[in-house]
Amino acid sequence: MTGHSEKNEKEAIKNSDQLNVERRSGEIYSHIRKKWLIETPEERVRQEHLCVLVNEYGYGLAQITEELSVTGRGSGDARADFLIWRTPQEKTDKKTH
Secondary structure, three states: OHHHHHHHHHHHHHHHOOOOOOEEOOEEEEOOOOEEEEOOHHHHHHHHHHHHHHHOOOOOHHHEEEEEEEOOOOOOOEEEEEEEOOOHHHHHOOOOO
16 A cells, blocks of 8 residues: 555656646746747647646756757758757757767
C-alpha cells in the first residue's frame, strides 16, 4: 500500500505543476516569450501544443524557443513555431545539429 500511495502523491505533485494555457479578455499568455499576445486561432493552437510538449513529453521551457526564423528552408522567410534543444545550455549556445 505504501508504494501505491507514494505513486499517487507523486502524480498529484506532477499534476499540480502542469503548464496550463492562460487566457484573459482576448489575449493568451506565451510562457516562453513571457508576454500576453492577441489570442488568434493559430496562437491558441501553438500555446495548447506547448502545454503538450511540456506536460506530456517532458520538455522544459528552458529548452524551447518560440516563433524563430529559420534559414535553409527555401527562398522564403520561414518561421518555426517551436525549436527544441537537447539541453538549455545548447539553446543558450544556439547549437544546431
